[in-house]
Amino acid sequence: MRDIQELIKNVEKYKTMLVQRSFKSKKNTVAYVVSNGQPRILKWFVPGLKQNMDIEYNVLKIGFSDLAIPSPFEKDTENNVLVMSYIMGENVCDFINNPATALEEKKKVVCLLADWFVHFHTFFKNEDEIRLRGDATLKNFILSRGRIYGVDFEESRIGRPGADCATLCVSLLSTDPMFIDEKFQLCQTFLDAYRKSAKWDIENSNAEISYALLERIQWRPKDEELLRKYATRIKDKGLQVARHNF
């Protein structure tokens, strides 16, 4: 992964920006900077992912005034950089996996996440299709003053809302601490809250979660055995039963 300094040193318009923090990213280079006294996020896409930049920019541009997502400021196609607003807060993955936080607090946040998804899917729905956020992992959400914000829309696509929900459940189950009872409870809370406020049904959630667990193996080859074990259990017995060890 490239260092953000490479961009800031070499491109005139970024030279005055002050880097406050670099984020861990799967492929792109993401940094929180201050530009003319204003907090900003720079997302520098790897050269092959120009199309992803266009997808993310369009989601932000169309949705930012109605949804809890960053505001886009600039799409710099020459350098493959998106400039957007900075959302201050705690990463939801860290919040959910903090052993010191009470389960009731985590359940509240998971209900807010479900509301966020229902808003996103409702906003981007038309008569015959629904746009998914894509890459629906806990890391792509920020808890800011009691509100949930979503970030990272480069994998947004048309699909079944159940696929986004399944990815979120898999992120709950398979981030450390993995597959503990609390995680199964949080998945159930999430799915119940989503179903309660969505105007459509999500079908076969056990099969979707099972499939999404198998997909996760490509990113987590070391955990292949565990992921396969739970994928089979959830598909055959359902979330509720799979949670008990037997």
Ligand SMILES: Nc1ncnc2c1ncn2[C@@H]1O[C@H](COP(=O)(O)OP(=O)(O)O)[C@@H](O)[C@H]1O
């Ligand atoms: N607008 C933003 N405000 C605050 N933090 C952000 C923002 N955008 C991204 N981040 C942080 O940077 C991380 C990486 O950004 P992301 O867009 O997810 O890149 P990647 O797609 O390469 O993973 C996110 O997980 C999040 O913690």
Ligand SMILES: [Mg+2]
């Ligand atoms: Mg991300």
